[in-house]
Amino acid sequence: MSTRTTATRRLAVATAAALVLGLGVTACGSDGGKSTGSASGASASSGTSDGGVPKATGDITVFAAASLKETFTDLGKKFEATNPGTKVKFNFGGSSSLATSINSGAPADVFAAASPATMKTVTDAGGANGEPKTFVRNTLTIAVPKGNPKHIAGLKDLTGSGVKVALCAKEVPCGAAAQTALKAAGLDLTPVTLEQDVKGALTKVELGEVDASLVYRTDVRSDAAKIDGVDFPEADKAVNDYPIAALAKAPNKDGAAAFVAYVRSPEAAQVLTAAGFQTP
Amino acid sequence: MNTPMDTPNTASTSGAGTALDARLRVDRPAFSLDLTLAAAPGEVIALLGPNGAGKSTALRALAGLLPLTGGHLRLDDRLLEDPDQRLHTPAEERPVGVVFQDYLLFPHLSALDNVAFGPRCQGLPKRAARAEAATWLERMGLADHASVRPGRLSGGQAQRVALARALAVRPRLLLLDEPLAALDARTRLDVRAQLRRHLTEFEAVAVLVTHDPLDAMVLADRLVVIEDGHEVQSGSPAEVARRPRTDYIARLVGLNLYQGRAEGTRVVLPDGLAIATVEELSGPAFVAFPPSAVTLYRERPQSSARNLWQAEVTGLDLHGDRVRAELAGDLPMAADLTPAAVAELGLAPGAAVWASVKATQTHAYPA
Amino acid sequence: MRNRTTGRDRRGTNGGSAPALPRRRQGAHRIPVTLLLPALLGLAFLILPLVGLLVRAPWSGLSEQLTSTAVWDALRLSLISATAATAVSLVLGVPLAWLLARTELPGRRVVRALVTLPLVLPPVVGGVALLLVLGRRGIVGSWLDSAFGITLPFTTTGVVIAEAFVAMPFLVISVEGALRAADPRYEEAAATLGASRLTAFRRVTLPMIAPGIAAGAVLAWARALGEFGATITFAGNFPGRTQTMPLAVYLAMESDPQAAIALSLVLLVVSVAVLVGLRDRWMSTP
Numbered sequence: 001m002s003t004r005t006t007a008t009r010r011l012a013v014a015t016a017a018a019l020v021l022g023l024g025v026t027a028c029g030s031d032g033g034k035s036t037g038s039a040s041g042a043s044a045s046s047g048t049s050d051g052g053v054p055k056a057t058g059d060i061t062v063f064a065a066a067s068l069k070e071t072f073t074d075l076g077k078k079f080e081a082t083n084p085g086t087k088v089k090f091n092f093g094g095s096s097s098l099a100t101s102i103n104s105g106a107p108a109d110v111f112a113a114a115s116p117a118t119m120k121t122v123t124d125a126g127g128a129n130g131e132p133k134t135f136v137r138n139t140l141t142i143a144v145p146k147g148n149p150k151h152i153a154g155l156k157d158l159t160g161s162g163v164k165v166a167l168c169a170k171e172v173p174c175g176a177a178a179q180t181a182l183k184a185a186g187l188d189l190t191p192v193t194l195e196q197d198v199k200g201a202l203t204k205v206e207l208g209e210v211d212a213s214l215v216y217r218t219d220v221r222s223d224a225a226k227i228d229g230v231d232f233p234e235a236d237k238a239v240n241d242y243p244i245a246a247l248a249k250a251p252n253k254d255g256a257a258a259f260v261a262y263v264r265s266p267e268a269a270q271v272l273t274a275a276g277f278q279t280p
Numbered sequence: 281m282n283t284p285m286d287t288p289n290t291a292s293t294s295g296a297g298t299a300l301d302a303r304l305r306v307d308r309p310a311f312s313l314d315l316t317l318a319a320a321p322g323e324v325i326a327l328l329g330p331n332g333a334g335k336s337t338a339l340r341a342l343a344g345l346l347p348l349t350g351g352h353l354r355l356d357d358r359l360l361e362d363p364d365q366r367l368h369t370p371a372e373e374r375p376v377g378v379v380f381q382d383y384l385l386f387p388h389l390s391a392l393d394n395v396a397f398g399p400r401c402q403g404l405p406k407r408a409a410r411a412e413a414a415t416w417l418e419r420m421g422l423a424d425h426a427s428v429r430p431g432r433l434s435g436g437q438a439q440r441v442a443l444a445r446a447l448a449v450r451p452r453l454l455l456l457d458e459p460l461a462a463l464d465a466r467t468r469l470d471v472r473a474q475l476r477r478h479l480t481e482f483e484a485v486a487v488l489v490t491h492d493p494l495d496a497m498v499l500a501d502r503l504v505v506i507e508d509g510h511e512v513q514s515g516s517p518a519e520v521a522r523r524p525r526t527d528y529i530a531r532l533v534g535l536n537l538y539q540g541r542a543e544g545t546r547v548v549l550p551d552g553l554a555i556a557t558v559e560e561l562s563g564p565a566f567v568a569f570p571p572s573a574v575t576l577y578r579e580r581p582q583s584s585a586r587n588l589w590q591a592e593v594t595g596l597d598l599h600g601d602r603v604r605a606e607l608a609g610d611l612p613m614a615a616d617l618t619p620a621a622v623a624e625l626g627l628a629p630g631a632a633v634w635a636s637v638k639a640t641q642t643h644a645y646p647a
Numbered sequence: 648m649r650n651r652t653t654g655r656d657r658r659g660t661n662g663g664s665a666p667a668l669p670r671r672r673q674g675a676h677r678i679p680v681t682l683l684l685p686a687l688l689g690l691a692f693l694i695l696p697l698v699g700l701l702v703r704a705p706w707s708g709l710s711e712q713l714t715s716t717a718v719w720d721a722l723r724l725s726l727i728s729a730t731a732a733t734a735v736s737l738v739l740g741v742p743l744a745w746l747l748a749r750t751e752l753p754g755r756r757v758v759r760a761l762v763t764l765p766l767v768l769p770p771v772v773g774g775v776a777l778l779l780v781l782g783r784r785g786i787v788g789s790w791l792d793s794a795f796g797i798t799l800p801f802t803t804t805g806v807v808i809a810e811a812f813v814a815m816p817f818l819v820i821s822v823e824g825a826l827r828a829a830d831p832r833y834e835e836a837a838a839t840l841g842a843s844r845l846t847a848f849r850r851v852t853l854p855m856i857a858p859g860i861a862a863g864a865v866l867a868w869a870r871a872l873g874e875f876g877a878t879i880t881f882a883g884n885f886p887g888r889t890q891t892m893p894l895a896v897y898l899a900m901e902s903d904p905q906a907a908i909a910l911s912l913v914l915l916v917v918s919v920a921v922l923v924g925l926r927d928r929w930m931s932t933p
Contacts, residue, residue: 171901192883193882194883207784208782209801371839372840378836388857
């Protein structure tokens with residue numbers, strides 16, 4: 001009887017934990033749908049102001065890769081502070097689904113993607129206003145549970161027989177980068193799972209289902225309480241560029257240009273590097 | 281007329297020949313059943329009573345589908361249930377067969393497999409069980425319908441399949457719940473006659489539940505009339521019909537019934553009214569006479585009849601080729617007339633009449 | 648004198664379950680517009696997205712997509728695991744439905760609510776919950792691992808478990824409904840014929856509610872076939888082992904939407920074929 005009650009209680013705790021965790025997981029993937037168009041038709045003075053940067057007002061809608069959520073939210077606030085009268089609205093999500101939305105006519109002003117390939121689907125469709133610019137780079141690291149119980153020191157340790165590894169699927173940027181790094185290291189690694197996104201790979205480490213996974217440094221940084229990162233030299237061979245572009249059909253063209261310029265400014269670079277990104 | 285329900289001491293079939301010996305007590309918040317039943321092998325008992333009297337409860341208790349809260353149930357000297365000893369033999373372990381009111385034939389099985397179901401549950405191999413079932417169907421005159429699903433059987437055929445299914449387990453107690461209620465008037469006659477034949481052949485005890493007195497009288501050796509969960513009268517059909525002891529039974533068998541005190545050849549009712557009879561009695565007594573014994577007049581007749589009362593017509597109903605008149609007055613009663621007489625007398629509800637009954641047509645008996 | 652309208656005069660020979668009733672052809676009644684219009688709208692709402700898939704399908708590249716072994720691996724795995732999950736749901740779900748419908752289980756309302764919980768739980772959360780219980784560090788999983796060396800995540804068995812978790816409620820609800828519609832007195836009749844409760848259930852109740860079970864199994868199978876969230880969370884994604892069609896479709900969407908549409912079409916065609924085939928075999932015979 002008493003064992004049963006404790007079992008039930010533990011199950012209840014587990015379920016509660018699952019809910020909390022699970023909500024975290026879903027929130028990362030389902031932030032979409034907030035594509036409110038920037039209703040400001042006031043594209044302000046068509047002329048350019050002193051610094052050659054157009055003066056921004058009104059709403060600016062930014063579609064950005066999920067891995068940029070923390071930094072861009074921060075940058076948005078700072079941008080609003082230095083540009084009174086602007087309001088930056090974000091739609092974070094998987095780069096590919098964001099690209100699909102943009103190509104389907106979603107009213108976005110700026111697109112920041114996690115890979116040149118996804119950005120290319122937008123530029124190929126004539127969706128970008130000018131050439132996309134790489135504003136940060138992200139490199140891979142090995143995510144291990146806090147304290148690194150399996151003593152992983154480098155990529156080679158992941159090929160050991162007793163080590164379960166999660167990688168991203170090669171269709172998504174973190175997976176493609178992982179393949180490149182492994183190839184550069186000349187390693188043949190059979191993971192137990194190919195996750196649909198980097199958060200999935202990270203969750204598996206967090207829950208202890210795998211011993212390690214290859215994720216971005218920024219992801220490890222944002223989950224530092226439960227995850228440790230182990231850097232490895234081959235990561236330099238698989239640098240992931242994040243391109244940003246103002247969009248051709250942007251409802252707020254001046255705002256778009258201003259925000260892109262801000263993201264590429266030294267001030268923004270500080271915020272981004274603090275989060276683990278490298279600047280080009 | 282209300283009659284007190286002092287249960288008569290019918291020291292019914294007891295002793296060596298008793299196959300069924302039961303005291304069924306079921307207590308529920310709004311209802312309680314307390315019924316003693318005893319029967320000899322081969323005897324057919326009909327439980328007769330109005331809806332809600334507890335007939336079906338008694339049947340379910342006998343079948344083991346409803347646990348007793350008190351009393352006991354013994355069949356062929358085997359104690360099947362005794363709450364005091366925490367003994368309850370589940371339905372599947374009782375040598376009991378049940379014919380349910382709407383038969384409850386398994387819709388997904390053929391008639392043959394329905395009948396073979398019981399023997400198979402008793403451990404017979406499939407082939408043997410089907411052979412057994414086939415003989416039962418043949419006995420019921422249904423050999424041609426063995427492969428038919430219940431949905432395609434007529435009401436009468438379904439009833440016979442249900443009977444065959446219940447008999448195929450070779451029960452020591454056969455229970456029939458309103459066996460003819462689901463049938464239309466025409467098939468009812470046929471099926472009743474057949475059922476009577478099968479019940480006569482049946483060597484163990486059969487208990488049937490019905491609210492139809494005709495079914496009860498044709499099929500049963502003994503009637504047990506229950507009202508409100510208690511026996512109010514029991515006896516042979518003829519006894520019960522001739523000497524009803526409650527209003528309900530009297531109405532069932534079509535008699536006007538009154539209770540009073542006999543003083544020689546008359547029975548004085550509690551309100552002082554007297555009914556002349558031919559039987560010499562004294563003490564508490566019933567008087568009964570059939571509605572057909574009542575003669576109606578619009579004017580006071582110049583007759584010698586000692587039983588003459590004023591009354592008012594409160595209702596007229598056609599029953600077959602007779603008209604049943606309900607009369608209110610000092611002595612409420614039912615009277616049967618021909619339609620011609622109704623027309624001749626110009627009867628309508630509200631009409632004032634004189635009613636007379638010949639003493640020779642009354643029947644008085646001790647209460 | 649004789650009162651033949653007993654009020655309890657139910658003719659039960661057709662059985663309690665509705666599908667056992669003889670089929671009647673609907674007369675040429677006029678269909679009210681207030682019903683017809685929303686009905687057609689609903690139909691269009693359900694069908695049009697599928698039409699969209701068909702219209703935009705890369706028909707020319709389809710054959711190329713279909714020659715890839717990865718597609719067939721995923722399809723095979725999907726069919727096998729959905730069928731296995733349905734089997735698991737049947738074995739565990741039908742008795743559970745019986746328990747809910749036919750016994751005075753204490754706290755039955757709560758139990759029923761718990762049974763339906765996976766229906767409202769986002770599948771990803773379901774997957775995480777499964778990990779917490781059956782995962783390597785899970786309450787049961789850690790014991791399975793240490794005692795038997797069994798790990799469920801990242802295995803085909805894990806796929807089956809995830810799919811069964813999400814699909815079983817559909818089966819339980821539909822079988823429980825069928826059981827409630829079925830007249831319990833048939834079980835009593837079987838008992839008076841000497842059948843134990845188990846025999847009565849097996850030989851009487853089960854055949855009588857077969858249409859309800861079949862409907863529930865089809866629902867569960869369809870749900871399992873389309874399962875994504877719980878599967879990828881609990882069982883991960885690895886071609887040939889845990890990558891089912893929905894996972895393959897999702898990942899194809901990341902890099903090659905055209906391929907994703909092609910894969911979806913394959914899944915669609917196969918499931919329609921299976922469902923139509925089953926309906927003819929199971930649902931039409933009374």
